[in-house]
Amino acid sequence: MPSQTLKYAYFPGCVAQGACRELYQSTEILTRTLGIELVELKKASCCGSGTFKEDSQLLEDTVNARNIALAEELQLPLLTHCSTCQGVIGRVDERLKESQTADPAYLEQVNQLLQQESCTPYKGATEVKHLLWALVADYGLEEIQRRVxxxxxxxxxxxxxxxxxxxxxxxxxxxxxxxxxxxxxxxxxxxxxxxxxxxxxxxxxxxxxxxxxxxxxxxxxxxxxxxxxxxxxxxxxxxxxxxxxxxxxxxxxxxxxxxxxxxxxxxxxxxxxxxxxxxxxxxxxxxxxxxxxxxxxxx
Known part of the structure; x- marks a missing residue:
């Protein structure tokens, strides 16, 4: 086993809870079998799968800043098992972290919108990580091989x-x-x-x-x-x-x-x-x- 229990704020996304329910099932079983702890973000919202930005980049950034902030509240990395969610939320996280120094006024605008909805502000204090990266980089291939x-x-x-x-x-x-x-x-x-x-x-x-x-x-x-x-x-x-x-x-x-x-x-x-x-x-x-x-x- 890894030296300490791996724990993540789990963002399952929409499709795995609907059309691909077997992904939700298998992620839960796999992580439990490996001893990985998931804290599901029940209050999270859809990442938008890249469509929000077609109307407004600010909309995509604010919605997903809220999702990331939910993981930050738990002081945990945000884990997703969807490449699209990883791409969208990961890019928002990257962009907002860049804004902390390059465009702090934009980040303030995002956080003001979150505040209007009584949401925790985005701090840029965590990481967005796909299940694949968690298995390969955090859990480790040698340990997975040992568990086969x-x-x-x-x-x-x-x-x-x-x-x-x-x-x-x-x-x-x-x-x-x-x-x-x-x-x-x-x-x-x-x-x-x-x-x-x-x-x-x-x-x-x-x-x-x-x-x-x-x-x-x-x-x-x-x-x-x-x-x-x-x-x-x-x-x-x-x-x-x-x-x-x-x-x-x-x-x-x-x-x-x-x-x-x-x-x-x-x-x-x-x-x-x-x-x-x-x-x-x-x-x-x-x-x-x-x-x-x-x-x-x-x-």
Whole structure:
């Protein structure tokens, strides 16, 4: 175990509590199994997934300054399991920390708006951290490897990082934004074989799905086909929005590209928890649109 209990202010986001409930389930089970303590931010609000700033940057910054301030009240890092939430909240945190010296008047404007709603002001005193970074950097790959009871030998996993996790922030402390290895290293730690393919760090297509659906599905289809061609048994993503476009909409993607795919797409905590011996049903692996049975048969 790490030298001290890891504890985070947990920001589950919207999608994991609705369309991807299995992500919420598997995160809770994984962290409990590893002895990581989560204090859920019940009063937190949606990060906006990048849409708030289309109307107002101040709106996005104020809403998420409030989310960060809730974690600051607990004197804990804010933990998210959604790449989009990480990208949005992490970038707001970065921007407001820069404002402390570069534009203190702007930060004061944000805090005045929070004060009007009787909210705690933003201080810039904590960190926004995705579950992936918490596992790799805080818990440690060696310790995760030591906890493995069901080695995922023979399972070929294609990471799908997407774009928000890697490039929404100007500084990325834990990986290379263009040639990342965190997920692949995690796959190796649990005994799986990482698969590399061109689209692993590109957009899944979700952000344009509401107004350019065909193009969105073609983009998702390209990534899935590349992963299959590279020999993947499954995709693994750290983002529920990516999961929606790659798994939930895969049947629609197949119609657009005119080809059968059938590639299972796992949430990151599902994969790690499987290696720790957790029952697949408890992880919600039967809730996916594309059957995960081929993955379980491999194990």
């Amino acid at each position: 009871t069901r080695k995922l030998s023979g399972l070929k996993c294609a990471a799908f990082y997407g774009c928000y996790l890697l490039r929404a922030q100007t500084q990325l402390a834990y990986d290379d934004p263009y040639q990342p290895e965190s997920m692949e290293n995690l796959f190796r730690a649990v005994g799986a074989t990482p698969i590399y393919y061109r689209g692993r760090t590109q957009c899944c297509g979700w952000p344009i799905s509401s107004y350019a659906t065909t193009e969105s599905f073609k983009l998702a289809g390209t990534h899935i086909q590349e992963a299959i061609a590279a020999g993947a048994d499954c995709m693994v993503t750290p983002c529920p929005l990516c999961h929606l476009n790659l798994d939930s909409r895969q049947p629609e993607v197949e119609k657009v590209i005119g080809r059968s795919l059938g590639l299972p797409v796992l949430h990151l905590p599902q994969l790690v928890a499987l290696a720790l011996g957790v029952d697949p049903k408890a992880l919600g692996l039967d809730n996916h649109i594309v059957s995960t049975h081929p993955v379980l048969e491999k194990l």
